[in-house]
Amino acid sequence: MSEATTHDAHDHHDHGPAKGLMRWVTTTNHKDIGTLYLLFSLLMFFVGGAMAMVIRAELFAPGMQIVDPYFFNQMTTNHALIMIFGAVMPAFVGLANWLLPMMIGAPDMALPRMNNWSFWILPFAFSMLIGTLFMDGGAPAAGWTIYPPLVLQTGDAFPFMIFAIHMMGISSVMGAINVIATILNMRAPGMTLMKMPLFVWTWLITAYLLIAVMPVLAGAVTMLLTDKYFHTSFFTAAGGGDPVMYQHIFWFFGHPEVYILILPAFGIVSQIIPTFARKQLFGYSSMVYATASIAFLSFIVWAHHMFTVGMPVAGELFFMYATMLIAVPTGVKVFNWVSTMWKGSMTFETPMLFALGFVVLFTIGGFSGLMLAIAPSDFQYHDTYFVVAHFHYVLVTGAIYAIMAGTYYWLPKWTGHMYNETLGKWHFWLSTITVNILFFPQHFLGLAGMPRRIPDYSVQFAEFNMISSIGGFAFGLSQLMFAYIVISTIRGGKKASDQVWDGAKGLEWTLPSPPPYHSFTEAPEVK
Amino acid sequence: MSAATHDDYYVPHGSHWPIVGSIGLTTLLGGFATMLNGSTMGGKLMIAGVLIVLFMMFGWFGTVIRESEGGYYNEQVDRSFRWGMSWFIFSEVMFFAAFFGALFYAREFSIPWIGGGGNNMMTNLELWNSWEAAWPTNGPANVGGEYEVMGAWGLPALNTLILLSSGVTVTWAHWALKKGNRSQLVLGLLATVVLGFTFVGLQAMEYSHAYHEMNLTLGSGIYGSTFFMLTGFHGFHVTMGAIMLTVIMFRSMKGHFTAEHHFGFEAVAWYWHFVDVVWLGLFIFVYWL
Amino acid sequence: MSHKKSVWLQRALLGGAMLLGAGSAAAEYGLNMTPGVTNVSGEVYHLHMLIFYICCAIAVVVFGAMFYSIWKHRKSVGAEAANFHESTTVEIIWTVIPFAILISMAIPATKALINLEDASDPDMTVKITGYQWKWHYAYPEEQIAFFSSLDAKSNEARQLGSSVDPASVEDYLLNVDNRLVLPVGKKVRFLITSNDVIHSWWVRDLGWKKDAIPGFINEAWTRVEEPGVYRGQCAELCGKDHGFMPIVVEFKAQADYDAWVAAQKAQAGNSKSPVATVVAAVN
């Protein structure tokens, strides 16, 4: 459908980027912007992780040892906001920036200047958010879900948090618009929709979700702002509103948001497994339809986060059934991955290890999700560590694992250097052992009755908390390896071939490693 | 910059406008937050922020217009802009959806429940003293005091007429543009701009009336909240749209746009229609029903 | 200490065992949900175990296939890649089977939910109001009302830098000054609301939690047959001391309960008592 997309407007031979700091500030190049996103995300992962370490240290033993309860809540809140909006989402956008043009045979992203703005809003937004830690009354401490009326008790930090969220939203929406415009408009001739790599497909659908729900979050937090400062009554019964109304609006955003955090991960894993199984992805078209079904269902399940708010029974039943249904398309994906491996010729380099870790551990997280979907049981699970265990399995061993798998997979392409395979394997095994020590016992804690978002607990929970904290510190330290491997690979190492992995298929592998500054100045041939 | 051949996809080199935009946005919002926290610095920061953002917009759009007039953009670039604009409008639709959602939720659920409906009989008996649900309402605690309800068939109906006519005039302008009739194009745009600003003016009158004579304010419970937030954000969008139309009008007068190549015009026209449709929703659900 | 360690070990092993699907014995070790002390909590427990076992079974099949393939279809053992990549038949099968499994989960879940939410025809009513950070209990029929907060000992031990060892405090963080007292064998309806922010009233042995929403009243119910003391906590983040507003419910035989009510009323008769002023304030 689209014709040749060649050349930038400039002299074809002066493709070198500008020099110095301003190169990075003013760049409109998809690779530069992708790099910025990825490095920013890594930084935020460490900042959010450091906050998690404070949480785990305080929970190491019963009794308050190192922080006061209010600061603990600030850590929980900011840990989650930073991990979700600062680490995982920017990492996916960074991957999209690097890979989409290379995968569909385009010279760059469709709207390069806007691309730069999408990124350069983020450092400002997060400075604003993290800056609240130093304000009167401390940072926001009402959980990442910022429910009223509690969040309205926040001090000076309140409007800064709201505006930081607005800015993150603007950034995400612009990023998503760019992704859609790129995918729909910049494909090389012959790259039909049903030939696109799955990473491209999952991002197309993710971008749609982003544009559909980020503005709803913006609306919700705007209502919080006016309730606090402009006398509106959206969330106050006295004026005819309802605190639970906020929760409905928030989760209408929030549930699709969790699929925003996992669909690109599905895409990455669907790229990696075929490569290392040396066998084409099983059930390509059903993968596409499953992704679309998950996205569709994600809009009608939001109230499973609110089973205990006192909805009418009919509502609870509806949301329970709809939520359970998501297991079907997600199952299709898992089965397709396993079938791709079946009768393949597998090798287990680091990207594959992380992808396999993803399949197993994400599925475990999915199972606990299904248990949570059962409304009567959720009356027990809700707001306990069982939920915390669930979402860290899907987020850490899901989203983060996929991001790491993708990083190892494409790093040689990006940098032209091979990472150190031995260290990579160490990183995988250390992470996988420790992450389970970290999060598996949290299932037990939740079932045994430990609520989430508490800084201290009764002594019956002591052992598992200590195990979890030890796992947490060890997992955190293991991530230092990741940073080391990435940085040292950027700086040098064995030269990587263009193909890099002998089973790799797709346009990005036809480019040199590292690829030229403008990906496809001549539209490639697509078979 | 070297000239592009017609089938190149134009990829601009570095731009400093985005970082200017980020600084402006941060100054603006940071200033607003500071103001809300009660500091006098805040207002000044906000003004500075607005100025920086305006500077950025002039610069950025100026560059784009120059490039467009310079013939750098081929069909494909044009399509990228179209996708960009359509999805931007979709995001705006979802922003309004949040507030419409709040309106529906209040009317269908929270108010009936406070009035004892659904599984909330005890809510009504225990907490709200047998208060009776109704719409519009400022809630069982009569938040903001007695107020009058804004009727649909006075000013709002007139405003509906105005906006709908402006939809017609902008289409007329588009039609003229496609025919290459520049004077009709400018005339159509002028009519649209005048109608647009008239709408905004009338709405300002309506607000003033509501605040001064009807005691209907943002603080009038859920009715006041939804009324002013929905119509307020809409009015803000009309204002932006009218300003954009004005720019397009001046550009048309300068001879920008050709019968085949006029995405700038179309983007604004789309936006204007979107604002129009939102208004219909408002008229029906906020004023009328 | 060494005793503690062996308990650890035991729990870790049991955790592993539960992973493999041998969970039922784990209940006593605080690894698992318990059947609780009501009909509802029993139902919820069995539902929980049912879904858990189904998930384990699916896990065995899926991971089994995956690890078999990892073992057999490795390049290092000379596996050659096949080139099939599509089969409508299997796609349909693995869409339909999970769907059927889900239906088999949904049926008992629906029944349990409908039972859980049916607070009609109660024998008595208690109104629960959440406050930052304590609970208020009122018995409208008896004109009794009082606050219930964290007990003094826990409160002392939980301060940052306190020298009190939490392990030395009985029921650390799970003890209150005034318990909610209820009779056995009665269907008790709870009217749950809040005075400030959202809280959530949760006693695990009763099988549910319910949010306390300011401006709205949620209903819930329970019926306990055996006397006993059950402990729980606030389960919705409600500010800095969210972790420190426990719940203790004591179910007494009818006669003991009546005696307790009489004593409370006598106390409330004394106009200087704080309880009496609270009653006045609440009604």
Ligand code: HEA
């Ligand atoms: C990446 C993020 C992510 C993902 C993918 C998911 C996936 C799922 N989640 Fe999760 N969830 C979160 C992130 C995520 N969640 C977060 C962050 C929260 C907490 C928010 C907060 O309160 O702070 C949460 C909370 C949460 C709750 C609310 C709990 C509570 O607060 O009480 C519920 C309830 O239904 C739920 C359900 C599910 C379900 C059913 C899925 C499904 O999509 C899972 C589907 C997958 C499988 C089922 C496994 C694979 C399938 C097969 C092998 C097929 C066969 C299987 C069967 C037939 C069983 N999640």
Ligand code: HEA
């Ligand atoms: C993508 C999202 C994401 C990610 C990656 C993580 C990662 C981690 N999370 Fe988080 N978490 C959430 C999303 C996420 N979390 C959300 C949404 C909540 C709910 C918040 C709420 O209730 O509102 C939550 C809440 C939450 C809690 C519950 C808090 C509470 O209820 O009070 C806990 C407790 O253990 C926790 C722990 C961790 C740990 C140990 C990691 C680890 O994986 C982190 C590992 C990374 C590092 C540690 C950084 C790298 C290393 C260093 C900085 C070197 C220094 C290391 C040492 C000193 C050892 N998280």
Ligand code: CUA
């Ligand atoms: Cu009360 Cu948490």
Ligand SMILES: [Cu+2]
């Ligand atoms: Cu969800």
